[in-house]
Amino acid sequence: MKDRKEYMWELYSLSHRELEERMRGGGTPSMEAMVGWEYDGLNTPWYTAVLGIRKFRKGFYRGPARVEGGPEPFIQGYNLPVRQNGVRQEWLEKGEGGGYFGFFRVYRVHEDGLDRKYPQALLLDYSWGGNRSLEHFLRDYLVQPYEEVPEVLLGKAYVALFSWRVYVSYFILCRSRRSSYRP
Numbered sequence: 001m002k003d004r005k006e007y008m009w010e011l012y013s014l015s016h017r018e019l020e021e022r023m024r025g026g027g028t029p030s031m032e033a034m035v036g037w038e039y040d041g042l043n044t045p046w047y048t049a050v051l052g053i054r055k056f057r058k059g060f061y062r063g064p065a066r067v068e069g070g071p072e073p074f075i076q077g078y079n080l081p082v083r084q085n086g087v088r089q090e091w092l093e094k095g096e097g098g099g100y101f102g103f104f105r106v107y108r109v110h111e112d113g114l115d116r117k118y119p120q121a122l123l124l125d126y127s128w129g130g131n132r133s134l135e136h137f138l139r140d141y142l143v144q145p146y147e148e149v150p151e152v153l154l155g156k157a158y159v160a161l162f163s164w165r166v167y168v169s170y171f172i173l174c175r176s177r178r179s180s181y182r183p
Contacts (some may be wrong), residue, residue, distance in 0.1 A: 004151045007174075008139075010150060012044060019154065023118055023154060027143060028144065029122055036060070036062075039139060039174055040177050042054065042056075059080065059126075080099065102131065106142075120143065126140075138159060138168075139160050154173075
């Protein structure tokens with residue numbers, strides 16, 4: 001039986017078309033299973049290496065809303081920068097104490113919402129994260145591409161410009177460690 005990192009590398013080797021098939025056919029991840037965990041993240045396009053954002057880490061937690069109102073039920077999340085030390089090398093944090101940034105709210109895609117491209121997905125919506133930078137415009141869809149491996153998730157990132165959604169990248173998340181973040 002393969003371990004979860006092997007599933008991650010399998011997804012990483014797929015073409016754009018194959019990743020899209022997995023996005024459309026993936027199941028809905030369990031928000032409850034994500035709470036309290038950090039995931040090693042990997043953007044798939046080549047240009048993310050040039051931009052220094054190929055590798056990253058996302059964490060998920062339950063806590064008070066960072067912005068009042070908005071979709072419910074929800075959990076929340078954050079990003080952590082990691083060293084860009086090679087795709088298959090260990091994920092190592094940059095700096096000491098964690099540079100939490102890029103907060104988001106996680107909720108089920110709503111059929112009547114503007115972000116409904118993948119109805120079975122969870123939406124990581126940075127506009128509800130209290131961000132004061134360009135991160136505010138990010139929207140990530142997240143699915144579970146392997147029914148038998150809930151620790152590996154596939155995502156697709158977009159930038160929200162008014163009613164348009166501009167594709168940024170596919171990304172893969174692999175559960176790695178318990179989160180130490182406290183809101």
